[in-house]
Amino acid sequence: MADLTMRIWRGDQDGGELVDYEIDSQEGEVVLDVIHRLQATQAPDLACRWNCKAGKCGSCSAEINGMPRLMCMTRMDQLPEGPITITPMRTFPIIRDLVTDVSFNFEMAKRVPAFNPPAMPEGGYRMQQIDVERGQEFRKCIECFMCQNVCHVIRDHEENKVNYAGPRFFIRYAELEMHPLDTNDRRELVREKMGLGLCNITKCCTEVCPEHIKITDNAIIPLKERAVDAHYDPVAWLGRKITRRTKRSAAEAAADRP
Amino acid sequence: MAVDDATITEVQLGGRRGGPDVATLRTDKWWKLPVTTVAVLSAFIVYATWAAFFGTSNFFYEAHNLLSPFYSPCLGSICKTQGVTSSPFLGWWQLSPALIILVFPLGFRMTCYYYRKAYYRSFWRSPVACAVQDAHSTYSGETRAPLILQNIHRYFFYFGLVFNVLLTIDAVQAFIWPGGGVHMSVGTLVLCLNASLLWLYSLSCHACRHLCGGQVRNFSKHPIRHKLWKFVTPLNAKHMQFAWMSLIVVAMTDVYVRLVASGTITDFKIF
Ligand code: SF4
Ligand code: SF4
Ligand code: FES
Ligand code: FES
Numbered sequence: 001m002a003d004l005t006m007r008i009w010r011g012d013q014d015g016g017e018l019v020d021y022e023i024d025s026q027e028g029e030v031v032l033d034v035i036h037r038l039q040a041t042q043a044p045d046l047a048c049r050w051n052c053k054a055g056k057c058g059s060c061s062a063e064i065n066g067m068p069r070l071m072c073m074t075r076m077d078q079l080p081e082g083p084i085t086i087t088p089m090r091t092f093p094i095i096r097d098l099v100t101d102v103s104f105n106f107e108m109a110k111r112v113p114a115f116n117p118p119a120m121p122e123g124g125y126r127m128q129q130i131d132v133e134r135g136q137e138f139r140k141c142i143e144c145f146m147c148q149n150v151c152h153v154i155r156d157h158e159e160n161k162v163n164y165a166g167p168r169f170f171i172r173y174a175e176l177e178m179h180p181l182d183t184n185d186r187r188e189l190v191r192e193k194m195g196l197g198l199c200n201i202t203k204c205c206t207e208v209c210p211e212h213i214k215i216t217d218n219a220i221i222p223l224k225e226r227a228v229d230a231h232y233d234p235v236a237w238l239g240r241k242i243t244r245r246t247k248r249s250a251a252e253a254a255a256d257r258p
Numbered sequence: 259m260a261v262d263d264a265t266i267t268e269v270q271l272g273g274r275r276g277g278p279d280v281a282t283l284r285t286d287k288w289w290k291l292p293v294t295t296v297a298v299l300s301a302f303i304v305y306a307t308w309a310a311f312f313g314t315s316n317f318f319y320e321a322h323n324l325l326s327p328f329y330s331p332c333l334g335s336i337c338k339t340q341g342v343t344s345s346p347f348l349g350w351w352q353l354s355p356a357l358i359i360l361v362f363p364l365g366f367r368m369t370c371y372y373y374r375k376a377y378y379r380s381f382w383r384s385p386v387a388c389a390v391q392d393a394h395s396t397y398s399g400e401t402r403a404p405l406i407l408q409n410i411h412r413y414f415f416y417f418g419l420v421f422n423v424l425l426t427i428d429a430v431q432a433f434i435w436p437g438g439g440v441h442m443s444v445g446t447l448v449l450c451l452n453a454s455l456l457w458l459y460s461l462s463c464h465a466c467r468h469l470c471g472g473q474v475r476n477f478s479k480h481p482i483r484h485k486l487w488k489f490v491t492p493l494n495a496k497h498m499q500f501a502w503m504s505l506i507v508v509a510m511t512d513v514y515v516r517l518v519a520s521g522t523i524t525d526f527k528i529f
Contacts, residue, residue, distance in 0.1 A: 013274050066283030066389055085283050090389075093273025100276060107269050128478035152385040153399065156392035161269050180476040197406070198399035200378045201371055204388035217464070217494065221371055224409075225468035232409040 004076075005083035006034060008046065012096045020083065025076060031086065032060055032071040035098075047097035055210055058144030062098050063087045068146040068208045089149040104154075105145050108165045112172050113189065117181040131180045137218060138175040140211040141168060147205035147215060153198045164195035167205035167215045174219035177226060187223075187230040196223055281391040288387035292380035298502075299377065305509055310356035316519040317356075317512070318342050323432050324445040324525065326515040327452055327508050328356045330421075330428050362421060363508075366414040371464045372501045374408060412465040422456050429453045445518060445525040452511040455504040462493035462500050 002022035010019045021038055032050055039046050051057035053072045060071040065085050076084075092100040117125060147167040148154070154161050165173065173190050176182050190196045201224075205215045213219075229236045277283070309317075309328050317326040318340045325332060325342060332342040333355045367373050378384050383393035400408050429449040435441050460466065471487025474480045493500070518525040 009277050011276060015274070016276065018278060063277065063283065063389065065285045067286075068389060080285065082285070085285075087278070087283060088276035090275055090277050092275070093270075094276035098276075101273065104269055107267060130477045130484060134477065150388050152392045153397065155389075156385070157397045158271055160397065161271060178475060180478070182475070195399075197401035198397070200374065200384065200399050200405075202375050202378050202385065204385070207388050221464045222468060222472050225412075225465060225472065228409050228412065229473065232406075233412065 004034070006038065007083045007085045008035075008038075008043075008097070009087040010046070010097050012094060016094070016097075018085065018087075029076045030072055031062075031064055031069075031074045031076060031079075031084070034076060035071060035086070047095070047099045049099050056142055058142035058210075061089055061144045061146045061149065063089065063149075068150050070144060070146075070210050073210060089145070091149045091151070091155045092145075102145050102148075104161060105143070105148055105166070105168065108169045108194075109172075111165070111194070112169060112176070113184050113186055115176060115179065115182055116184045118183055125181055127180060134178050135175040137213055138171040140213055141171060142211060143168065144210060146208045146210065150204045150208045151199075152202070152204065153195065153200075160195065160198060163193055164198055165190065166195075167199070167220065169194070170196065170199070170223055171213060171215055171219040174223050177223065185230070187226045190223055191227040191231055196220070196227055199224075282387075282389055284387070284389060288390060292383070292386050295376050295380035298506075299380070302505060302509055305512075306360065309512055310354050310360055313356075313512075313516065314354045315340065316516045319445065319515055319519040319525065320436060322441070322443050322445050322518070322525050323435055324449065324515050324518060325428050325432075326512045327425055327428070327449075328360065328512045331359070331424050333358055359421075362414065362417040366411075366418045367501075367505070369408050369411040369414050370501065371411070372498050412469065415460065415463050415465045415469075418456075418460050418463075422453065422460055425449075425453045425456060442528040443525045444528070445514065446528075448511050448514050452504075452507050455500065455507050458493060459497075459500040459504040461490055462495075462497040464494060464497070466490055467494045 002024055004023050004025045006021045006023060007018050008021060010016050021042055023034065023038060023042070026033075026037075030053075032048075032053060035046065035048055039048075048062070048071070049059040050072060051059040053060075055070055055073040058070075061068060062071050063069070063086070064071070064074050065079065066087075068089065071086070086098065088094055088098045089100045089102075092102050092104060095101050145168060151166055154164055154166065170190070173186055173194070176184065177186060199220055201216055201220060203216045205220075206213070206217070209215055231237075282288075306328070309326075313328075317329040318324065318332070318337075320340075329337070329342075332340075337355060379386055384397065385392045398405075400406060429446070429452070432446045432449045433440050433442060467487065467490045470490050471477070471480065471483035471485075474483055477484040477487070517523045
């Protein structure tokens with residue numbers, strides 16, 4: 001007897017609906033296993049993305065019982081009793097079934113002014129271990145885009161997408177701003193054009209990140225504090241007027257986008 | 259492609275989204291946390307308002323030198339009538355002295371990154387929980403007045419430090435009783451606990467972490483700031499816990515002083 005109900009959203013740009021599939025449970029399975037069994041048996045045309053099945057490629061993001069999760073890392077035995085709802089990521093346009101068009105994220109990736117080290121003879125760059133360690137956390141990102149998906153700034157307000165880098169790219173900006181060899185100053189750029197002020201630090205990005213990156217505490221808030229240094233703090237402003245500016249401006253930084 | 263050939267293509271808006279059009283598909287009890295937050299914060303606001311406007315007596319227990327944190331520094335003219343000797347007075351201020359003081363701790367907590375999260379979620383419901391639809395149709399975050407003022411949080415942090423020093427002085431003074439000699443009572447310990455939690459709350463502040471060392475690009479060139487940053491970073495990870503503990507304890511301290519000063523309970527003497 002089938003003891004599982006998988007309630008899966010089926011559809012495309014023309015619309016769709018939740019469809020119930022009854023299937024046997026098997027021991028030790030993750031959600032993605034069940035999806036694969038459904039593809040092999042009842043729903044050969046069910047579309048989903050996956051690649052590594054190890055929580056490392058970031059392809060299988062979906063919403064399981066309404067929460068963004070990686071399908072390959074969500075164990076069936078940890079889900080509550082009753083039908084299990086699987087829907088595609090909400091924030092991005094649908095392609096088909098569980099597959100969404102995430103190109104918004106690649107657009108925002110293109111806008112990040114690249115790493116810009118000072119000119120130096122070959123082999124001249126040196127970094128100390130404590131400086132290397134600082135950005136490591138951000139490098140764990142697998143680009144599952146679940147943080148982008150859960151962020152209410154664009155999830156519930158489509159119009160904000162035009163000027164909003166989103167949490168995944170805030171960690172990129174933070175990493176570059178904390179890089180000892182980088183000479184760009186992106187603080188005004190993130191404040192003015194990348195929507196840093198739209199984030200209200202409600203931490204949903206941190207809650208869903210499968211890599212447990214402390215996105216809000218370690219990237220967004222430090223960026224917000226840097227925006228205060230660069231823009232809002234009257235004393236820091238005075239200090240800048242007195243001391244010589246050494247970092248490049250946002251406009252100069254934006255000029256070397258890849 | 260050469261770097262210069264790259265163009266920034268516009269973000270395409272629109273396009274149908276997948277999934278049913280409902281506010282949320284979550285099945286867990288996501289509303290528990292915001293409901294608890296509203297309950298605790300509202301209780302605190304109601305109590306603090308009462309204490310500031312109406313509780314203008316019994317905020318000082320003279321025999322053991324216990325001053326309520328809501329009334330420190332005790333600036334108003336009623337402080338003299340209550341026998342507070344440790345604070346300067348503002349003879350012309352006839353209203354509750356708590357009103358002058360509460361502005362700073364209130365501003366500090368209102369602009370705190372953690373409390374912002376708490377009240378944006380629970381009171382403003384923007385969003386009330388993750389993957390639950392924002393309760394508002396338009397949204398500008400912290401980009402406009404008044405919320406843009408959240409950016410001055412670091413100044414409230416500085417004021418907060420001044421208050422911590424004053425409350426620490428109060429805690430130390432509570433060891434010295436008017437009759438002479440150094441003593442300790444439960445009340446002294448309550449004041450010490452309150453001051454310690456307020457220090458932990460301030461030191462774990464995100465602005466503090468930034469100012470200590472988070473600001474620099476190059477830790478290896480700023481060893482002292484790196485040390486400071488390393489010291490406050492683990493505290494910062496507990497900022498939420500300190501925020502709640504210090505909030506509850508500051509109210510409890512006020513309650514304790516009032517109960518003792520009104521004679522409802524005795525302040526047990528340890529030595
Ligand atoms: S903390 Fe900011 S970036 Fe992260 S989900 Fe919330 S609003 Fe979005
Ligand atoms: S920061 Fe975390 S949630 Fe966001 S894309 Fe990277 S791994 Fe996914
Ligand atoms: S399949 Fe690679 S993260 Fe799930
Ligand atoms: S006091 Fe909470 S962040 Fe500063």
